[in-house]
Amino acid sequence: METIKQLQQDFADFMAHTDFSGQPAELYEPIAYTILQKGKRLRPMLCLLANEMFGGDEQQALWPALALETFHNFTLIHDDIMDKAPLRRGMETVYQKWNADIAILSGDAMLAKAFQFALKPTKGAELAQQLGKVAIEICEGQQMDLNFETLGSVTIDEYLEMIRLKTAVLLATALQMGATVAGANESDIRHLYEFGIAMGMSFQLQDDILDLYSDVEVFGKRHGGDIADNKKTYLYLKALELASKEDRKRLEYLFTLRMDHDEEEKIEEVQAIYDSLHVKEAVGKVIADYDRKAIEALAAVSLPEERKAHLRNYAESLTGRKK
Amino acid sequence: METIKQLQQDFADFMAHTDFSGQPAELYEPIAYTILQKGKRLRPMLCLLANEMFGGDEQQALWPALALETFHNFTLIHDDIMDKAPLRRGMETVYQKWNADIAILSGDAMLAKAFQFALKPTKGAELAQQLGKVAIEICEGQQMDLNFETLGSVTIDEYLEMIRLKTAVLLATALQMGATVAGANESDIRHLYEFGIAMGMSFQLQDDILDLYSDVEVFGKRHGGDIADNKKTYLYLKALELASKEDRKRLEYLFTLRMDHDEEEKIEEVQAIYDSLHVKEAVGKVIADYDRKAIEALAAVSLPEERKAHLRNYAESLTGRKK
Numbered sequence: 166m167e168t169i170k171q172l173q174q175d176f177a178d179f180m181a182h183t184d185f186s187g188q189p190a191e192l193y194e195p196i197a198y199t200i201l202q203k204g205k206r207l208r209p210m211l212c213l214l215a216n217e218m219f220g221g222d223e224q225q226a227l228w229p230a231l232a233l234e235t236f237h238n239f240t241l242i243h244d245d246i247m248d249k250a251p252l253r254r255g256m257e258t259v260y261q262k263w264n265a266d267i268a269i270l271s272g273d274a275m276l277a278k279a280f281q282f283a284l285k286p287t288k289g290a291e292l293a294q295q296l297g298k299v300a301i302e303i304c305e306g307q308q309m310d311l312n313f314e315t316l317g318s319v320t321i322d323e324y325l326e327m328i329r330l331k332t333a334v335l336l337a338t339a340l341q342m343g344a345t346v347a348g349a350n351e352s353d354i355r356h357l358y359e360f361g362i363a364m365g366m367s368f369q370l371q372d373d374i375l376d377l378y379s380d381v382e383v384f385g386k387r388h389g390g391d392i393a394d395n396k397k398t399y400l401y402l403k404a405l406e407l408a409s410k411e412d413r414k415r416l417e418y419l420f421t422l423r424m425d426h427d428e429e430e431k432i433e434e435v436q437a438i439y440d441s442l443h444v445k446e447a448v449g450k451v452i453a454d455y456d457r458k459a460i461e462a463l464a465a466v467s468l469p470e471e472r473k474a475h476l477r478n479y480a481e482s483l484t485g486r487k488k
Numbered sequence: 489m490e491t492i493k494q495l496q497q498d499f500a501d502f503m504a505h506t507d508f509s510g511q512p513a514e515l516y517e518p519i520a521y522t523i524l525q526k527g528k529r530l531r532p533m534l535c536l537l538a539n540e541m542f543g544g545d546e547q548q549a550l551w552p553a554l555a556l557e558t559f560h561n562f563t564l565i566h567d568d569i570m571d572k573a574p575l576r577r578g579m580e581t582v583y584q585k586w587n588a589d590i591a592i593l594s595g596d597a598m599l600a601k602a603f604q605f606a607l608k609p610t611k612g613a614e615l616a617q618q619l620g621k622v623a624i625e626i627c628e629g630q631q632m633d634l635n636f637e638t639l640g641s642v643t644i645d646e647y648l649e650m651i652r653l654k655t656a657v658l659l660a661t662a663l664q665m666g667a668t669v670a671g672a673n674e675s676d677i678r679h680l681y682e683f684g685i686a687m688g689m690s691f692q693l694q695d696d697i698l699d700l701y702s703d704v705e706v707f708g709k710r711h712g713g714d715i716a717d718n719k720k721t722y723l724y725l726k727a728l729e730l731a732s733k734e735d736r737k738r739l740e741y742l743f744t745l746r747m748d749h750d751e752e753e754k755i756e757e758v759q760a761i762y763d764s765l766h767v768k769e770a771v772g773k774v775i776a777d778y779d780r781k782a783i784e785a786l787a788a789v790s791l792p793e794e795r796k797a798h799l800r801n802y803a804e805s806l807t808g809r810k811k
Binding site for chain 1: 510511512514515566569570588589590592593594595596597599600601603604607612613616617619620621623624627628630631632634635
């Protein structure tokens with residue numbers, strides 16, 4: 166894990182040397198406040214690891230890494246307005262700490278800054294095109310997610326498409342950008358992108374399981390929060406598919422109840438239905454499928470296996486945390 | 489004006505062949521709804537005229553022209569959320585017709601699309617950098633404008649900086665992009681940019697005057713709307729500077745009154761103070777200064793004067809409408 170720690174440090178140093186200040190302060194303070202918060206820097210790490218894998222110049226790859234982190238934080242600022250979220254990573258959201266107007270504007274400025282960062286290295290035009298594509302996909306995914314809140318029925322395929330757009334494509338693009346800046350060939354870039362999609366899907370579905378089935382202290386979120394919020398996750402949609410007519414009606418009814426209802430009781434009842442239908446195991450199979458696809462995609466990258474070790478270790482460490 | 493009509497038609501055709509549709513519909517419908525509304529297409533026209541002036545390929549210049557129009561419409565969608573504006577160009581705003589979440593997201597997607605369009609021609613990376621710079625400046629200008637609503641005192645210099653960032657830089661960038669895609673030299677691009685800034689400042693200050701002093705039917709906006717809204721325009725700030733202590737107190741008081749007050753009476757009283765201080769004439773002098781700067785900047789472009797005729801005619805036709 167020496168390489169990973171080194172890349173994390175290099176990225177932290179690069180961020181520390183980036184000037185996020187400016188005037189008027191109301192525009193720039195929320196940008197610095199958001200982006201300088203401690204985080205995993207998952208997307209920059211994927212970009213730097215992909216670049217390292219192909220022997221690219223790290224100084225060049227730090228720019229798309231910074232573009233990805235800036236872009237990701239822009240999505241958080243705007244999503245928090247839509248979700249009316251008071252907290253993020255234990256800190257007040259920009260929307261809450263300042264106001265919605267400032268959150269809209271500082272988010273807009275971050276999106277523009279992300280493009281500026283992506284344009285810096287020699288392959289800038291290509292990187293910026295990749296960022297443009299993923300930016301639009303993420304807007305599509307977020308809009309689908311908003312639609313699901315009010316839609317009566319959501320299919321499993323629609324849900325998978327939503328998490329692909331909302332989560333997986335950015336991880337895949339992070340790998341794509343790192344490989345692109347390193348000068349990898351098209352076929353390798355495509356395989357790495359597919360690896361990112363499969364990894365992202367697995368990652369998100371594990372999140373759905375862990376929301377309900379994990380040790381709260383390890384996971385750091387409230388137990389069963391998705392059920393309390395009536396979120397139509399994979400677990401819920403799979404349960405509807407497997408349930409008897411009676412159980413389905415009961416589940417649908419429970420997912421109309423709002424906060425004023427006894428939350429604990431509701432979560433327990435839903436979990437009992439899930440368990441009786443072996444929903445966790447069914448989702449586990451789908452996750453195993455994505456993990457297999459990820460392994461295949463990485464195997465198809467035309468590099469000696471030892472060149473792929475850092476990225477593989479890093480990806481495993483991310484999901485490892487959750488098992 | 490043959491060239492101008494032809495370029496307008498070419499841009500309209502180019503827009504008509506651009507596909508603004510997609511899924512989910514909630515994301516794409518507001519984009520098509522906004523960008524396909526009839527408009528002057530001022531920024532695309534400036535881009536195309538600058539390109540034509542330097543003998544550039546129109547097919548290449550249509551891309552930054554489309555990027556500019558898409559970008560401009562993104563700013564309108566987000567500004568309308570902040571201003572809680574129900575109408576724009578006589579049509580319901582996206583914020584009003586759909587909701588704020590959809591307006592945020594479809595605006596975000598348009599900003600990303602603007603970068604994609606800017607990246608299309610051969611000089612794409614340079615054009616996208618120019619778009620990134622102006623995008624951030626416009627966020628700064630909009631934030632300054634928001635700040636002015638609550639700030640007790642605003643200086644004339646701050647106001648000029650705000651309108652430079654909010655209005656002038658995008659007109660200047662439109663010219664810059666057209667000249668860039670045509671392959672003009674750096675010095676000419678800079679002079680044309682300066683021409684755009686001076687023209688934009690003149691344009692905005694004339695708007696401030698016309699809000700109060702124009703024939704309502706010609707101008708198409710309500711008479712004295714800026715005064716009714718307590719907007720700290722150049723007229724107001726200049727009046728404060730020139731006024732006696734007594735008049736200044738009265739003006740400041742009048743600019744705290746809200747809608748429930750008799751609007752007509754307030755507008756009349758403010759206008760009477762402005763007139764007694766010859767504020768209109770004072771602003772007229774500043775406008776004449778910017779017009780002179782614009783003429784000088786255009787003269788400094790190293791092309792035969794006849795090559796500049798179309799752009800000059802077009803710029804004059806814009807301000808001509810208002811005299």
